[in-house]
Structures are given as C-alpha cells and as structure tokens.
Amino acid sequence: MKKMDNTATDSWIVDNNPDSSTVKNSCHPNLKMFLAALSFAYFAKALSGSYMKSTITQLERRFDIPSYLIGIIDGSFEIGNLLVIAFVSYFCAKLHRPKIIAIGCILMSFGTFLIAMPHFIIGRYKIETSIRSSVNSTNNLSPCPASSPESLRAGDRPSILPSRGCEKESSVSLWIYVLLGNILRGIGETPVQPLGISYIDDYAQSDNAALYIGCVQTISIIGPVFGYLLGSLCAKIYVDIGYVDMETITITPGDARWVGAWWLGYLIAGAITLMSAVPFWFLPKSLPMPVEKHDTNCTPEQTRFIKDSPGLKHKFRPEEPANLHLMASEFVPTLKSLLGNPVYTIYLCVTIVQFNSLIGMVTYKPKYIEQHYGQSASKANFLMGMINIPAVALGMFSGGVVMKKYKLTIMGAAKFAFGTSLLGYFLSLLFFAMGCENAKVAGITVSYSGVGGLSYQEQSLISVCNSDCSCTSRDWDPVCGENGITYVSPCLAGCNSSTGFGKNTVFNNCKCLAVANTQPGNLTATLGQCPHRDSCEKVFPYFLAMSVLSSFIISLGGTPGFMLLVRCIKPELKSLALGIHTLATRTLAGIPAPIYFGAIIDTTCLKWGYKMCGGRGACRIYDTSAYRIVYLGLTLGLRTVSFFLCILGFALLKRHIKKEEKHVLTNGSAELETLRKEENSSIHCEQFVLALDCNPDRETRL
DSSP, X not given: OXXXXXXXXXXXXXXXXXXXXXXXXXXXXXXXXXXXXXXXXXXXXXXXXXXXXXXXHHXXXXXXXXXXXXXXXXXXXXXXHHHHHHHHHHTGGGXXXXXXXXXXXXXXXXXXXXXHTHHHHSOOOOOOOOOOBOSSOSSSBOSSOBOOHHHHHHHHHHHHSXXXXXXXXXXXXXXXXXXXXXXXXXXXXXXHHHHHHHHHHHHSOHHHHHHHHHHHHHHHHHHHHHHXXXXXXXXXXXTTTTTSOGGGOOOOTTSTTOOBOHHHHHHHHHHHHHHHTTGGGGSOSOOEXXXXXXXXXXXXXXXXXXXXXXXXXXXXXXXXXXXXHHHHHHHHHHHHHHHTXXXXXXXXXXXXXXXXXXXXHHHHHHHHHHHHHOOOHHHHHHHIIIIIHHHHHHHHHHHHHHHHHTTOOHHHHHHHHHHHHHHHHHHHGGGGGSOOOOOOBBTTTBOTTSOBOOOOOGGGGOOGGGTTBOOOSSOOOOEEETTSOEESOTTTTTOOEEESOGGGOEEEOOXXXXXXXXXXXXXOEEESOOOOOHHHHHHHHHHHHHHHHHHHHHHHTHHHHHHHHHHTSOGGGHHHHHHHHHHHHIIIIITHHHHHHHHHHHTTEEEEEEOTTSSEEEEEEEOHHHHHHHHHHHHHHHHHHXXXXXXXXXXXXXXXXXXXXXHHHHHHHHHHHHHHHHHHHHHHHHHHHHHHHHOTTHHHHO
16 A cells, blocks of 8 residues: 555655645635736737728728738638648647747747837828829819810829839838748647637536636637727827828828828737736646546556545646657548548538638728728727627627536537527628718719619720810829719819818819709819718618627627537547647638638729829729629638538538447446446455454464
C-alpha cells in the first residue's frame, strides 16, 4: 500500500496540502484567468475583423477598386489562416497553448498596423469632380462653359489622359499592403479558437464547458459592436483630417465619393490586440483537471485513490515531453480517423454552405443599407453595431443557457439549431418585400424628362439641354435639382452659374431642370444626391426590426450547434477537429464568399467612377432593385441548400447515436463482469486476511 501511495503521488502530484494539489472550487483560479484572457483576445480579434468589414466602402473609394477586389482583400484573412491552421491545430495543441495564443495576438496586431500604413505613404485624397474655376467672373464657378471642339476635348481630358504625378501614383497598388496586413492578421488569429476552446474543454467540468464556451463566444460578439461603432465614428471623420481645410471640401459623409479616416481605426484596433497578448504569458501549460476526466486514463488503484480523496474535484494531468517525430507520424492516421466520422463530415458540409451565406451577407450588409436605403456609411455601421450585433450576442448566450438548463443531448442540440435556423430563414424571406425604388438620376435611371425605365448607356447622359456644354460623361459630381431628380454633374444639369462656396454652393439657371419641371421654378440645384423618397424611409425601420429578430433567432442555435461539433468526436481529436473545421469553413467559405458576392454585386452597378490615370474605379451608383434580388437571393439560396444537407445529417446522427449506445451497452456489460470478478477477488482476499488475524496459532508460528 505504501508503494501505491508513492506512485500516485509521483504521477498525479498529490499531497496532503490542499493549496498545492487540490482545488475545491468548481472553477480553478487560473482557468478563470484564462477565460478572461481568451475573452479579451476574442474581443480584440472580433473588433479588428468587424472594423475591416465596416471600412469596405471606404477602401473601395480610397483605392478606386471594385467590390470583387475588396472581396479578395477581405478573404485574404482566411488565406492567412489556411497557411498555418493544420500545423497549429495539431502540433501546437501539444505545446504551451497559452503562449502560442499570445504569439498569435502579437502577429495580429502587427498585421493591423500594416493595413493602416498606406495612408502615411499615399498622397492626399483627390475628389473626383467636374467643377472648374472661372478666373474672371463674379461667380466663382462656371459649370457649363461654351462648347467648342477644343473645350470638348479638354473636358474629357481629365478622365482619359494621365495627369501630372500619375506615374508615381500608379507605380504601386498600395492596397497590396492592406492585403498583406490582413493575411498576417489571419496567421495570428489561427491559434486563438482551436487552442483556446480545447483548453477550456480539457480543464473545465463537462457541465460547465458549454456555458464557458457560450460566454467566450458571446464576448466575441460584443467585439463587433465596438468594431462597427469605431467604424461609424471614423467614417464621419474626413480621411485627410488635419491636412486639409475642411471648408474647401464640397462633399458630405453621405456622398458616394466620401472617404472617412479608415486608417485611424486600424491603429486603435492594433493597440487593443497587442494588449490582449499580455495575460497569456503568465498562464501555465496545463491546469488541474476535473476528476471525471481522469477516470478513463487511470489505473484502478489511481482511480480508487482519487475517488477516496474527500472534496477533491481537480487533479493535475502529468506533463509529458512533446515528441515531434511521433506526433508527425500519427498525423495522417489521426486525420483519417477524424474524416472517417460521417457525422463530422456532413457537419462540415452544412457549415461550409451556411458560412458562405453568412459571410457574404455580413460582409456587404452595411453597403446594402447604404445603397438600398440611402444611408451614410457612418449610420450603416452605427446601426450594425448598436442594433444587429447585440441581438446576435444575446441569441448566442441564450442558446448556451438553454443547452445547460435543459441538458440537451447531441440530437436535441441538432434539432434546436436546425429549428432556429429554419425559422430565421422564413423571416428573412420578408426582406424581399422591403425594397426601395431606384433613385431618380437623369440619364441613368430616368430620362431627362423624368420618365423611368431608361436603359443606361454612357451616351444617354448627353441631352439637348446640356449639349451646348463641354461636359464629360465620366465624372461623378452629383447635384440635386429642385424637381427631385439627381444629375450626374452640374455641367450635365446644364447649369450656367453658381453662387456660394464649399458645401453651400448653389447652381443656377440649370436648363435640364426645365425639361422635367411641370411647374416653373428657379431652376437651381444643390450639391449631392437627392434624398430617398418618404416611402423608402418608412420601410427602413421595418427592415431593421426584422433584421434584429431574424438575427436573434438564427444565433440561438449557434452555441448548441458548436457543441454538437465538439461532442460528436473523440476527446483526443477535439483540437484537430476544431482546426479542420476552421480550415474548411475559411478555405471554402471565408475566402470565396466575399469574392463572388462582390463580383455579383458589381454586375448591378449603373455608373462607375474613373481613376485619375484612366481605368475603371469604384462604383458610384447601383441598380437597387437588382442589388436586392442578387444579394438576398444568393444569401437565402445558399441556406436552402444547407437545409437539404441537414436532412441527411439527421439520418447519420441518429445512426451514430444508436451505434454509440450499443457500444456503451456492450462495453458496460463487460466492465460490469470485470468489476464483479475484482469484487469477488477482493472479498476472498479480505476473508483470507481475517482468517490469518483470527488464527490462534499465528503467534506461535511467528
């Protein structure tokens, strides 16, 4: 017995001092610290990721690139994950996980700083405009000069011929730095989820693991709240604030050419991410484990010793030196074992399809609000942060509470996740009915006489009313006429003079307004597009309410669905399973979804901007009806496909559960028989000892 005690003490680090070897609380203090550190890391990475989403339109305009290229930049984060996810999930899972996470946070912060770097090496932002100054005039602007062959060529020259300094600007595409920075962010983010979640699941009691993971996931949803709010704040600030006189800026945050201080948010997000790395350096490689997780790994003597220790709920797992050669040789068989699980495989397929829908929808939702409902980028980001994201956070937390309270089984969790997703799907169908008509833009969506149904061509911008002006059809400098119609530029509106300065400029004697005017007026126009109709403003609150409700219902199944992934595989495969899941969803959803969503959205563009050095730039105005159909249709179409896969998944899961139950019953009978034999052997042994103790001849023999 003495030998057994020494063995147990050496292997499990057990002694009689409760402070050093026993933990009587249900949650070890270091586990609490790890939970707090991981939550902060989740918050930081979610903040920087959501801020990237909030700056999509700002980056499009600043670098004059289309949506599909922005999709490539956004998907580059997943490319960074792809480069190292398999290595990190398998090899780093057996190393010092907290320190690996700390290194990842540092890489994330460096990548975030790199994204902001182009602002400090690129020139000042030049606003695309067709307004030219008149030197000798009481009016400071002359939008419509006299037409002549020379002036006509001069009018088109800014859009066709390279201007001075163009070679320097076009020598390098500075958005490449944004791409590389986002790749570095993806590399740094890789260890946070698989290593963090597996660390919690290893050292937390089984009953509490779902709640802890739900809390971490909920806090990770709070990060986007602040990310979108930060995006809203920075979108209000002009990109070159401090370097230009704001009185000379003629555009507002609602203008399609406005670029906010996108770089400022990346500096803030990078600093927060850097701070999140600090706590992980002070955490141990392993923590005390719950007794329930030792029973399958202990010898009978060790198990009996643990169970007989009063008040003991946690024990330290013995640390073994990492054998990289052995780990490498076991990788392929382990991967085959994981992918040989049909439930896990169909789960991967379902989540890949649903993530395509989710990522594409979330990436371009602020832009959809801007273009469809006429909101500024700042307001769209504010609404995402204050209304939509909190609903998702509440839904995920509530899902974790429901799973813990009702102790949902694997099948119960699957049914709950499927039911909430299906209900949210039906609610989302109502978005098709919450549309707005296209904005009235002369020569693009309506004719100069105000008649709709126009098929846009570049030549349609030229009309009799502006044919006397040397207007270029490539510029985008919109003005709003008194008749409620937007004109692409003051020149194309036929305006002959202007008064005022900066944002207060008013254009007078606009001949094209007379074509569509049913009543005589002053024929004046002001800077910027005309606001959307009142009917669209009335629909927008209903869109927000339905968006919040559907987001909450869908996110209710988030935590149960995630726990389904963890519980349908062997415990020793958890880290690898989470890593492969992350790898698959990011490779097949995170990378392609923003690209093909952006490419399809680009097909609905009606008017493209042009770069200073020539070539197509960012889109200025979309066909909102077509945008709504392709955006919502693609989102809901992908989710429809996922539901058919779910039906197959339920059949496989049911068969898997029956197989496990049969396996447990078979092994249980064998184990019961073994225990009975051990008990009988123990009884015979005790009877023999008692017989020796009671034998009167014993003392004589000794």
